[in-house]
Amino acid sequence: MFSGKLRSALVIGGQGIRARKLRTFLSMVSLFLGVLAVVTVQAGAEIAERAMLTDVELQAGKDGTVTGYIPGEKGAPGIVEATLKGRADAVAMISSKAIIGEPGLRPINEGGMPFEYANRGGDYQGPMVYCDAGGVCQEQKPQEKKPDGQAIEVSMVALTGDIRPFKPFRPVSGTWLDFASAPSLAPRIVLNEEAAKGLRQYRVPGEMMIDGATHHVTPQIVGVVEDGYPQPRVYLRLDELRTWMPAAAASSELDRFRGGGTGLEVYLQPGSHDLQQLLKAKLIGAGVDQKQVEFRVVNSKERMESELKIMRLIFLGMAFLVLLIGVAGILNVGLATVGERVEEFALRRAVGMSRMLLAGIVLAETLLTGLLTAALAIGAGAAGLQIALTLFGHRFPSLQGTTFPWEAGVAGVIAGLVAGVLGGLIPAIRAARIPIATVMRA
Amino acid sequence: MTAPAIQVQAPLIQLNGITKVLKGQEEPRTILSGVDLTVHPGQSVAILGRSGSGKSTLLSLIGLFDRADEGQYFLHGNDITKLPERKAAALRSAEFGFVFQRFFLLKHLTAAQNVAMALVNGQGWSSRRKRKQQVMEALEQVGIAHLAKSKPARLSGGEQQRVAIARALVRQPRVILADEPTGALDTETGNLVVEVLLNTTRQGCGLVLVTHDHDHARKMGRVLELRDGRFN
Numbered sequence: 001m002f003s004g005k006l007r008s009a010l011v012i013g014g015q016g017i018r019a020r021k022l023r024t025f026l027s028m029v030s031l032f033l034g035v036l037a038v039v040t041v042q043a044g045a046e047i048a049e050r051a052m053l054t055d056v057e058l059q060a061g062k063d064g065t066v067t068g069y070i071p072g073e074k075g076a077p078g079i080v081e082a083t084l085k086g087r088a089d090a091v092a093m094i095s096s097k098a099i100i101g102e103p104g105l106r107p108i109n110e111g112g113m114p115f116e117y118a119n120r121g122g123d124y125q126g127p128m129v130y131c132d133a134g135g136v137c138q139e140q141k142p143q144e145k146k147p148d149g150q151a152i153e154v155s156m157v158a159l160t161g162d163i164r165p166f167k168p169f170r171p172v173s174g175t176w177l178d179f180a181s182a183p184s185l186a187p188r189i190v191l192n193e194e195a196a197k198g199l200r201q202y203r204v205p206g207e208m209m210i211d212g213a214t215h216h217v218t219p220q221i222v223g224v225v226e227d228g229y230p231q232p233r234v235y236l237r238l239d240e241l242r243t244w245m246p247a248a249a250a251s252s253e254l255d256r257f258r259g260g261g262t263g264l265e266v267y268l269q270p271g272s273h274d275l276q277q278l279l280k281a282k283l284i285g286a287g288v289d290q291k292q293v294e295f296r297v298v299n300s301k302e303r304m305e306s307e308l309k310i311m312r313l314i315f316l317g318m319a320f321l322v323l324l325i326g327v328a329g330i331l332n333v334g335l336a337t338v339g340e341r342v343e344e345f346a347l348r349r350a351v352g353m354s355r356m357l358l359a360g361i362v363l364a365e366t367l368l369t370g371l372l373t374a375a376l377a378i379g380a381g382a383a384g385l386q387i388a389l390t391l392f393g394h395r396f397p398s399l400q401g402t403t404f405p406w407e408a409g410v411a412g413v414i415a416g417l418v419a420g421v422l423g424g425l426i427p428a429i430r431a432a433r434i435p436i437a438t439v440m441r442a
Numbered sequence: 443m444t445a446p447a448i449q450v451q452a453p454l455i456q457l458n459g460i461t462k463v464l465k466g467q468e469e470p471r472t473i474l475s476g477v478d479l480t481v482h483p484g485q486s487v488a489i490l491g492r493s494g495s496g497k498s499t500l501l502s503l504i505g506l507f508d509r510a511d512e513g514q515y516f517l518h519g520n521d522i523t524k525l526p527e528r529k530a531a532a533l534r535s536a537e538f539g540f541v542f543q544r545f546f547l548l549k550h551l552t553a554a555q556n557v558a559m560a561l562v563n564g565q566g567w568s569s570r571r572k573r574k575q576q577v578m579e580a581l582e583q584v585g586i587a588h589l590a591k592s593k594p595a596r597l598s599g600g601e602q603q604r605v606a607i608a609r610a611l612v613r614q615p616r617v618i619l620a621d622e623p624t625g626a627l628d629t630e631t632g633n634l635v636v637e638v639l640l641n642t643t644r645q646g647c648g649l650v651l652v653t654h655d656h657d658h659a660r661k662m663g664r665v666l667e668l669r670d671g672r673f674n
């Protein structure tokens with residue numbers, strides 16, 4: 001019984017569409033633009049959000065990550081290093097200062113600043129006063145001026161494990177540090193883009209001097225990454241660093257005031273509460289100030305989404321206007337078609353078609369048109385994105401590996417369905433209301 | 443030996459006091475007021491009456507296109523006066539065949555497809571082969587099987603009306619309702635069409651023919667004239 005209705009509907013719908021190819025095509029054109037607008041806005045918003053999120057995550061860490069900034073004093077680096085050893089759910093970054101280039105010279109970018117600002121600020125060397133927590137102040141003598149030369153200053157970041165699960169560094173060239181292999185005697189380092197730029201620009205000798213290290217080393221550069229920092233940084237394995245710098249250099253408050261010393265950043269996976277407590281207890285036990293051992297959860301997504309939401313709503317509103325025009329087009333064509341087919345519909349009911357089936361067929365014809373149009377528009381959107389990415393993708397590194405977001409596909413199908421229902425319902429109701437006796441009076 | 447029971451067959455169609463009031467913008471107008479009509483299987487009835495007397499209105503009530511305001515309607519003795527629309531559609535499909543003054547063939551379909559339209563209406567389903575066989579039988583019955591593949595635009599008026607009659611016959615209905623089927627045809631072709639319709643009564647079909655042509659009316663078993671909303 002049901003299959004009889006369905007098959008009848010298929011036969012009649014097929015005959016109807018075949019008899020009105022041009023008209024079906026024309027109503028599809030207007031709807032196509034509407035659905036394409038919805039798909040484009042949806043895809044654009046998704047891609048923009050992803051791109052923004054990866055940029056934010058690069059700096060702040062992935063959403064949900066627990067981070068802690070710990071002063072590198074009172075043996076904290078050693079404690080953190082020992083606690084996190086061999087763990088995959090937490091990684092520490094221990095950063096200190098290093099100079100790459102000729103020994104005994106003043107680096108081009110003293111203080112480790114971006115090269116853009118190197119040698120710009122003049123040489124202010126006025127008196128500096130440092131006060132400790134007890135309120136005792138003393139003037140700092142200006143550091144003895146070293147001769148300028150071919151050397152750059154970088155932040156040297158030693159890692160206890162792979163940081164990329166927490167901070168999605170993007171590869172630029174070469175490879176990332178290999179944490180699985182046995183530590184190498186010649187330390188392998190990965191540069192960030194700014195450090196790579198400095199090395200390229202100033203052709204410094206490949207020798208590295210580190211505060212507190214026993215001797216100079218010649219590292220092997222294995223790759224370059226984008227890490228979101230404007231300052232030059234180099235990354236290396238902590239265990240490789242230890243082969244020529246046995247003890248963790250603890251820095252004093254005074255070191256930090258000068259902008260040097262050791263900094264400690266810990267990244268923990270969401271839910272690693274026990275580890276957090278353990279670290280805290282050990283650090284406080286070692287005498288680190290409780291107030292300075294703070295952990296917080298990264299929620300970059302939430303903050304960003306509220307900013308994006310308004311933009312997204314505005315564009316979606318515009319897309320819906322375009323879609324509405326498409327619906328008006330399909331509705332217009334649908335109503336005209338029903339007007340033209342009054343006699344056919346009356347006749348079909350006279351020979352025994354039920355009112356519901358007739359309305360169903362009229363609705364199904366536009367619904368089918370709408371879905372077909374949606375499919376075409378989604379295809380066009382996906383193809384357009386692919387083309388745009390191959391043409392312009394290299395200019396926007398954060399768009400690397402972008403694929404057509406499924407949310408946009410879903411939005412397109414929904415838009416097609418809604419347009420089909422809106423554009424087909426009124427004609428269907430009209431068709432169902434045609435009196436059968438029309439066939440006797442026409 | 444007891445006397446053989448008389449087989450009292452219920453009439454095909456029985457109308458009692460059918461009234462139809464037209465409710466337009468003006469004050470209500472009574473089109474039919476108390477029409478009685480009985481049609482038995484194999485019977486043919488001609489309905490005469492001047493234009494506007496309500497002949498088509500009566501036919502639309504018999505064919506369940508519309509409902510009466512008063513009176514009763516029995517089909518095979520079943521009261522169908524207040525049948526819901528869904529069941530009425532099923533009865534239109536199974537019990538009635540309709541022929542109109544204008545032929546109402548769909549011009550994008552062939553003669554055979556136009557006939558098949560009555561089979562593709564959501565009331566049951568038969569295979570393509572079965573449908574084709576039924577369609578060809580109906581076309582043969584009206585003598586135009588050779589035109590099965592022609593579109594309406596290439597058929598003469600008489601041929602088109604015979605396609606329409608084949609469409610009415612294809613489900614082997616029990617009643618044929620024809621509203622001035624010869625109105626758009628010349629005398630000779632009209633006669634042919636009336637012959638085709640009368641032939642169906644020989645297989646037990648009931649026939650109600652609305653016409654202005656007294657010659658055609660006389661060929662029917664009974665002639666009724668509608669005047670002032672009733673037969674007299």
Ligand SMILES: Nc1ncnc2c1ncn2[C@@H]1O[C@H](COP(=O)(O)OP(=O)(O)OP(=O)(O)O)[C@@H](O)[C@H]1O
Pocket residue numbers: 464466473491492493494495496497498499500
């Ligand atoms: N839908 C309608 N709206 C307005 N008036 C109608 C409608 N249907 C029928 N009528 C009126 O009802 C009356 C009967 O109409 P009907 O079509 O039954 O007459 P008829 O006898 O078939 O006439 P004809 O011989 O011209 O076909 C007419 O006066 C007609 O104007």
Ligand SMILES: [Mg+2]
Pocket residue numbers: 440497498499621
């Ligand atoms: Mg009439």
